[in-house]
Amino acid sequence: xxxxxxxxxxxxxxxxxxxxxxxxxxxxxxxxxxxxxxxxxxxxxxxxxxxxxxxxxxxxxxxxxxxxxxxxxxxxxxxxxxxxxxxxxxxxxxxxxxxxxxxxxxxxxxxxxxxxxxxxxxxxxxxxxxxxxxxxxxxxxxxxxxxxxxxxxxxxxxxxxxxxxxxxxxxxxxxxxxxxxxxxxxxxxxxxxxxxxxxxxxxxxxxxxxxxxxxxxxxxxxxxxxxxxxxxxxxxxxxxxxxxxxxxxxxxxxxxxxxxxxxxxxxxxxxxxxxxxxxxxxxxxxxxxxxxxxxxxxxxxxxxxxxxxxxxxxxxxxxxxxxxxxxxxxxxxxxxxxxxxxxxxxxxxxxxxxxxxxxxxxxxxxxxxxxxxxxxxxxxxxxxxxxxxxxxxxxxxxxxxxxxxxxxxxxx
Amino acid sequence: xxxxxxxxxxxxxxxxxxxxxxxxxxxxxxxxxxxxxxxxxxxxxxxxxxxxxxxxxxxxxxxxxxxxxxxxxxxxxxxxxxxxxxxxxxxxxxxxxxxxxxxxxxxxxxxxxxxxxxxxxxxxxxxxxxxxxxxxxxxxxxxxxxxxxxxxxxxxxxxxxxxxxxxxxxxxxxxxxxxxxxxxxxxxxxxxxxxxxxxxxxxxxxxxxxxxxxxxxxxxxxxxxxxxxxxxxxxxxxxxxxxxxxxxxxxxxxxxxxxxxxxxxxxxxxxxxxxxxxxxxxxxxxxxxxxxxxxxxxxxxxxxxxxxxxxxxxxxxxxxxxxxxxxxxxxxxxxxxxxxxxxxxxxxxxxxxxxxxxxxxxxxxxxxxxxxxxxxxxxxxxxxxxxxxxxxxxxxxxxxxxxxxxxxxxxx
Numbered sequence: 001x002x003x004x005x006x007x008x009x010x011x012x013x014x015x016x017x018x019x020x021x022x023x024x025x026x027x028x029x030x031x032x033x034x035x036x037x038x039x040x041x042x043x044x045x046x047x048x049x050x051x052x053x054x055x056x057x058x059x060x061x062x063x064x065x066x067x068x069x070x071x072x073x074x075x076x077x078x079x080x081x082x083x084x085x086x087x088x089x090x091x092x093x094x095x096x097x098x099x100x101x102x103x104x105x106x107x108x109x110x111x112x113x114x115x116x117x118x119x120x121x122x123x124x125x126x127x128x129x130x131x132x133x134x135x136x137x138x139x140x141x142x143x144x145x146x147x148x149x150x151x152x153x154x155x156x157x158x159x160x161x162x163x164x165x166x167x168x169x170x171x172x173x174x175x176x177x178x179x180x181x182x183x184x185x186x187x188x189x190x191x192x193x194x195x196x197x198x199x200x201x202x203x204x205x206x207x208x209x210x211x212x213x214x215x216x217x218x219x220x221x222x223x224x225x226x227x228x229x230x231x232x233x234x235x236x237x238x239x240x241x242x243x244x245x246x247x248x249x250x251x252x253x254x255x256x257x258x259x260x261x262x263x264x265x266x267x268x269x270x271x272x273x274x275x276x277x278x279x280x281x282x283x284x285x286x287x288x289x290x291x292x293x294x295x296x297x298x299x300x301x302x303x304x305x306x307x308x309x310x311x312x313x314x315x316x317x318x319x320x321x322x323x324x325x326x327x328x329x330x331x332x333x334x335x336x337x338x339x340x341x342x343x344x345x346x347x348x349x350x351x352x353x354x355x356x357x358x359x360x361x362x363x364x365x366x367x368x369x370x371x372x373x374x375x376x377x378x379x380x381x382x383x384x385x386x387x388x389x390x391x392x393x394x395x396x397x398x399x400x401x402x403x404x405x406x407x408x409x410x411x412x
Numbered sequence: 413x414x415x416x417x418x419x420x421x422x423x424x425x426x427x428x429x430x431x432x433x434x435x436x437x438x439x440x441x442x443x444x445x446x447x448x449x450x451x452x453x454x455x456x457x458x459x460x461x462x463x464x465x466x467x468x469x470x471x472x473x474x475x476x477x478x479x480x481x482x483x484x485x486x487x488x489x490x491x492x493x494x495x496x497x498x499x500x501x502x503x504x505x506x507x508x509x510x511x512x513x514x515x516x517x518x519x520x521x522x523x524x525x526x527x528x529x530x531x532x533x534x535x536x537x538x539x540x541x542x543x544x545x546x547x548x549x550x551x552x553x554x555x556x557x558x559x560x561x562x563x564x565x566x567x568x569x570x571x572x573x574x575x576x577x578x579x580x581x582x583x584x585x586x587x588x589x590x591x592x593x594x595x596x597x598x599x600x601x602x603x604x605x606x607x608x609x610x611x612x613x614x615x616x617x618x619x620x621x622x623x624x625x626x627x628x629x630x631x632x633x634x635x636x637x638x639x640x641x642x643x644x645x646x647x648x649x650x651x652x653x654x655x656x657x658x659x660x661x662x663x664x665x666x667x668x669x670x671x672x673x674x675x676x677x678x679x680x681x682x683x684x685x686x687x688x689x690x691x692x693x694x695x696x697x698x699x700x701x702x703x704x705x706x707x708x709x710x711x712x713x714x715x716x717x718x719x720x721x722x723x724x725x726x727x728x729x730x731x732x733x734x735x736x737x738x739x740x741x742x743x744x745x746x747x748x749x750x751x752x753x754x755x756x757x758x759x760x761x762x763x764x765x766x767x768x769x770x771x772x773x774x775x776x777x778x779x780x781x782x783x784x785x786x787x788x789x790x791x792x793x794x795x796x797x798x799x800x801x802x803x804x805x806x807x808x809x810x811x812x813x814x815x816x817x818x819x820x821x822x823x824x
Contacts, residue, residue: 012534015527048481066458070666072667104695137690201418203418276548
């Protein structure tokens with residue numbers, strides 16, 4: 001018997017459902033400096049507003065250092081919550097600070113939603129493919145998944161009704177520039193989604209980290225906005241069907257771990273209790289500094305810089321794929337966000353491709369990882385936000401060569 | 413039927429075990445500027461090293477802004493983990509960075525311990541009274557508690573053996589200047605605790621937020637140190653019986669939410685998986701800034717300032733109690749930490765006292781809140797770290813008057 005501690009025999013049942021993820025292993029690869037990684041989901045460090053952040057740190061520590069370094073309230077720094085409420089008003093969603101809780105990244109909101117709502121064995125309706133972080137968060141609570149297929153316009157909502165009839169706890173959807181597929185749910189499907197959810201009494205979790213990162217086409221109303229409109233005036237506090245998540249990770253910086261959740265007030269109160277038990281509150285300092293950076297409207301200007309940077313990188317990636325990828329491969333055209341979805345010929349296994357690609361010092365995430373009920377073996381997720389354009393060109397060229405070689409060898 | 417959202421009927425079973433805590437309600441009272449509150453557990457803002465923190469923010473953003481604002485690894489910033497390992501070496505505990513994970517406050521470590529180890533109905537051995545935050549964290553996982561009584565020298569370890577025979581998952585103990593009782597576990601009892609835990613194969617969670625805040629007497633070895641010594645040389649990586657928690661909240665500032673957990677490597681790996689699903693990682697920026705503040709040995713000097721400040725406040729509180737409290741009341745003499753434990757005459761209800769005290773604009777936490785299996789109705793927790801000395805004198809005077817009045821009225 002190998003050496004053990006008594007802890008080893010004491011794990012709770014849910015521990016068996018935790019797994020170290022493919023993405024985590026890939027993030028480790030990205031730490032090797034010689035790998036070109038399209039595997040992570042990192043923002044470009046070139047667009048971090050370091051100077052503005054530094055100014056804000058100095059102002060906050062000069063003017064309210066004692067408050068910024070002290071314990072704070074669990075729901076979050078009130079001026080920040082009020083600012084988020086005003087931001088939503090611009091998109092015609094009437095929410096009050098009572099609808100809003102600050103979280104340590106959207107991952108934490110996903111965890112709390114699992115904690116509040118998922119009994120072991122409960123079904124959650126997800127897009128196929130869907131966001132891996134949500135699956136990781138909810139697997140620990142024993143969730144099962146009903147996958148609804150999606151195409152370039154997002155979830156195929158005509159297939160949703162069947163899924164709603166199995167009695168799921170909620171629907172999870174990323175309507176804008178989805179992670180991993182890059183797809184955007186069409187306006188028609190958004191409306192149908194809101195109606196069907198209302199018809200079956202099944203609520204919706206809308207995860208929207210990239211909504212403002214649109215590089216072409218028109219902004220579409222969020223699902224929470226459509227739900228709110230359907231219900232009519234609400235007296236300033238949202239009491240509808242949707243829990244909405246968004247984040248400062250893509251607009252400001254992920255390293256400060258700052259996001260928010262919008263929910264009906266009764267749910268927000270429960271979220272606050274969950275957060276109190278989980279980590280008391282999100283760092284006061286980070287919240288006040290983010291408020292200081294954002295309060296004068298800086299993010300409205302800054303997001304234009306991010307959009308220009310990522311649009312260029314997306315375009316370079318697609319152009320290079322056009323040049324170097326084998327004609328058997330296809331890919332979607334994302335209108336925003338950070339990810340491009342590649343589709344290899346049927347029967348080709350992206351996990352096998354990854355093994356060869358890593359030898360050529362280029363990485364991505366095989367698409368099967370995003371399918372909770374299997375499938376997607378011939379798909380791949382490519383991040384275009386992190387690497388600089390010339391690096392993208394080099395990495396995609398290596399990947400194109402890898403694919404062509406493998407297809408040639410298979411053909412033999 | 414009142415207006416509801418579909419969420420209201422969808423809460424998971426564990427949600428019923430979440431409650432908004434007494435402490436939380438009391439923290440709300442402390443937000444009223446005219447209340448003198450001994451209820452919270454706040455550090456003195458006067459000792460926050462605002463200047464050092466500001467300098468560190470500037471250095472970090474100038475020199476490694478891109479890294480500090482980017483996503484980081486789940487286990488935490490390696491130089492910070494290495495620094496914590498070196499710090500432990502000074503106290504003769506051989507730990508490697510593989511033993512250490514950074515958490516968003518110790519509350520998060522408590523939550524993860526619950527997530528990893530507690531099946532619904534499992535028993536945890538706790539001191540009576542014990543830390544409320546741990547109960548809140550573990551109630552959500554369906555824990556039950558075996559209370560072992562304690563006195564001014566901490567848990568009465570002679571009573572522990574009986575508790576270990578019920579088959580508990582682990583023992584939870586705060587050996588230094590316990591929250592809430594202020595008691596310190598004697599060296600003899602620490603040794604006995606380590607031996608008994610080893611004899612029964614029941615592991616220990618040692619929660620040590622205040623260990624360095626000692627105002628008199630000799631530093632005692634931590635439980636993890638004694639366990640480590642008992643096992644002998646370990647090759648630089650701890651593989652013993654104890655999970656050890658500590659925090660920067662009391663030494664640096666709580667508003668940055670930065671703490672650490674030391675565990676056998678196999679447990680640390682599972683903690684990392686839990687954290688990955690829960691919030692990906694603790695804010696990179698906060699970790700690098702804390703490292704920058706601490707790396708040159710600043711905290712060794714700074715802790716002397718904190719000790720001097722809190723010792724004065726403790727002494728003022730005890731002196732004033734001596735003057736104004738009725739002779740029927742007693743209190744313990746804490747050698748460190750942030751809390752003083754008051755004992756009222758048997759039959760007097762501290763919750764009733766609180767109601768009257770709040771009218772007189774002074775607050776504390778009734779001791780029953782810290783007893784998971786009942787008891788302690790005549791006890792109260794008084795925080796002495798937050799209020800300045802003259803405020804402590806005024807608040808304790810009001811409280812003394814309240815107690816005398818109530819005793820007089822009861823006597824009628």
